[in-house]
Each structure stands twice: as structure tokens, then as C-alpha cells.
Amino acid sequence: MVDLKALETFVCVAELGSFRAAANKLHTTQPAISQRIAQLEAELGARLLERERRIVTPTPRGRTLLSYAEKMLALRTEMLSAFGDSSSLRGVMRIGLAETIVHTWLTRFLKHVNQVHPHLGLEIEVDISPNLRERLAAQELDLAFMLGPSILPTMQSRMLCSYPVAFIASPAIRWQRQPVPIEELATFPIITFSRNTQPYVAVRALFSRHDLPPVRLHASASISTVVHMATEGLGIAVIPPAIVGSELASGRLALVETHVEIPTLPFYAAWSTGPDNSAAQQLVEIAADIAQAYDGG
Helix, strand or coil: CCCHHHHHHHHHHHHHCCHHHHHHHCCCCHHHHHHHHHHHHHHHCCCCEECCCCCCEECHHHHHHHHHHHHHHHHHHHHHHHHCCHHHCCEEEEEEECHHHHCCCHHHHHHHHHHHCCCEEEEEEECCHHHHHHHHHCCCCCEEEEECCCCCCCEEEEEEEEEEEEEEECCCCCCCCCCCCHHHHCCCCEEEECCCCHHHHHHHHHCCCCCCCCCCEEEECCHHHHHHHHHCCCCEEEECHHHHHHHHHHCCCEECCCCCCEEEEEEEEEEECCCCCHHHHHHHHHHHHHHHHCCCC
């Protein structure tokens, strides 16, 4: 009888095109992957994968099996969802996060996941959203909470929350005019997210007007660094106020009153459309509830 674990392994290798990538995703060794595929081929009496090329691809018989295997794995997931309890999730889930999530509702999310899925392990990696999008496409991540949706047809996306962006600075800065015009803002260093991110591009475009002085734009992948620089009066931070709720409440930072607007930042969950994505979908449901309930701390 064909083992479902062998079918899962076959689908993973076929999707990723690599024994090594499949081993990483399934948290096992490459020899174990090879053994499962060899046993599956022996049981079915057919060659399923073409190994002569650099990228492993299904043979014609393998493509036929792939269609059936995906349906069987999807049915297994549906069955477990119907009869299992909330603690049935096991194994390891690889989650990528934009740092804004870390500074807002991540702690509440993790506490809730630990409570309802005590047997599920989490591998959490923090990176900028463009990198998360690439790693998700390469299936190096199972789930990502990032800025903007995934546009790949193999991925599903769901909007979690949206944060307005504001100019935030040390209250020690004395402004000449209120509301502060962009001409006065441009005389200070502007501190924001790292290059190639949506906020950085928006800020750079805003201050690229020919009638403004050359902007001194400081970019950092570390939100903690951005906040520290703003607190020390080294420039004006352009970040969501939700990130610095405690600093605003304590008076260490203050919102800059201005009519200059920066686009809102929409954060999405993105995950694979594969047949065995029940775990990711359940975590997305939790994340959506937590994100919508978050009040800025």
C-alpha cells in the first residue's frame, strides 16, 4: 500500500525540483528523501522522477501520479480538519515576518498559537518584505506576514491589517510653523525603512521635488535603530505610529503635525496553495483576528 508520507515527499520534490530543497522543507535528510522516492517507484513499478537534469522533474508517469497525490493529500487535510481538535497541529512551521509585525502584535499572536497549538514548533525569521516574498516563492518559508500581497498564482494572500505612516520626532525639536510644511521637514535628516521597501521608495519620491533641498535620507532595516535615532533627535522618523505607542505615550517621541501624507502600509499573510496547507490557513485565521484587535499597545 502506498504510504501518504511517500506521496507527500514526492509532491514536495516535484514542486521544488530538488531533493535537497524537499529535505529542508520536510525537516529530514536528503538520503531519507531519496529512499522514500525509491520505495514509491518500486511499489508502483514506474520511474516517477527524471534525475539526469540539474532540476528534478516528473516523468510522464510521475505527472499522472502528481495529480492523484495532490488530491489524496488535500482529502487527508480535509479529514483531519473535520475530525481533529485544535491541538492536532504538529511539526514545524517556518514563518517570515516584516519587522513592523514584530513591534506590533507578534507577541499576542505567539501566545495564542502556543495556547491552541501546543505541539506546533515555529521557526521565525525577520526580513524586509521583498526578501520574504522571494523566500516564500522558493518555498523556504511556509507562511509570511509581509507588506503587500503575493502575486504568484501558487500563493494565496489575505490582508491582515493596515497601518498609517506619520512623521515622528523628538519633542525637543522646535518647529517654526504649524502644521510643519514639507520645506521645513526637508531641512532635517529623514529616517525610514531600508532601501527597496515601499516606505523608502515613497519617502524618496516625496522629497525628490526640484524645489526642495537634497534630502538626507537615512535607511535602516532595523526599526529599533530608526526609533533610537529619532529619540536622540538625529532626524525625523517616517514610520507607523503603531510601532512606537509606548514612546508616544511617555513623551519620548511626538507626532509631527503636518499636511504631508505618506501612503498607508497594508500587511498581508501569504502562503502556498498546495494540497496540505491546513496548518498555514489556521495560523492565518489567528493572525487576522489578532491583527484586527490590536490597538497599538
